[in-house]
Amino acid sequence: MEPMASQDIALAGRFFQESGANKRRSRTTARGQDLDQATVEAFTRRLCNLLDTEDFFGRHAALSNPEKIERLFLASPEDKTQSDFNCAVSPKVRLQVPLLFQAVAGVMEEKSGSIIQSAAEINGEGFGRALLYSGRIILVIKSLRAGFPFPFTSQEKAIRYGVSCVEEGLTFLEKYNHMTALHGSFSLEG
Template sequence: MTETTGFLRDLVDQVRASDAYGQLDRFSDDHLLAPFVLTREDRRNIAANCDLEPATEARLRSFYQAIAAATERATGAFTTTILDLSHEGFGRVIIFAGRLVVVSEALRDVQRFGFDSLDKLSARGESLVTGATKVIEQYGEVARDDA
């Protein structure tokens, strides 16, 4: 088991926070992160024309909530995540800070949501946090306006 740091620590915290009954406490961080890693072959074997599984939606939600939490910690600006998905795996995710949109991504084929490795998962998360942080630093007045 490796020590979980940076964005991966935020992601594990979000996964554990979604567990109201504490059932995930007995699992290691590596075990909780494993479902986020899918090889190209794994993704190819998942049908894109089927309904979105609740477990996949939960992973997607945890990923973006971890980005929001890390951004909030880095900037002090309160963040909110909105995830709107159809049952077919299409939608949008938006992360707000105050009245400022700091992340906005169109989502498609989320049935296949995953990364080739933990390094790529971490890099993508860190990249989104860095981008959101820069936007908040540039437009701090709007990011801290909750009117």
């Protein structure tokens, strides 16, 4: 084995050992997953800020953040059954996809200090993709098949999905920065 390859393996092993030692404040959800409370609050705030930008005349400005998410973001059960029945995506789902990933990108920017961009698209049949990237690095990529996991009808599920995307992207960014710290970003190409 080449010395550089064995050194990278040693660095990767040390990274996974160190990352397991970091503990965060968390709360347990109904499914037993731990969610970082600060990330949940940041994601909720970002999502509400994006919903406020869509509310041109400020009709919903007096609502609390959970009420805004409920009225302006979540799909009704009728929208969900309509999407399931005729394999067409409702307008609510077409609104949810880019907003959710823009909120995720904003939270990742706050936490990492890097510029994170999002690109999300979904067609009328529910097929699409969402990318979160920083420069040339793709941090999160999600494929949407028949709109799944959208439409979100529960605030808890939407927040859990958004926070999991944030954590996935930040974990990959930390790993990438750690692996390229010694030799630079060009060491991983080729």
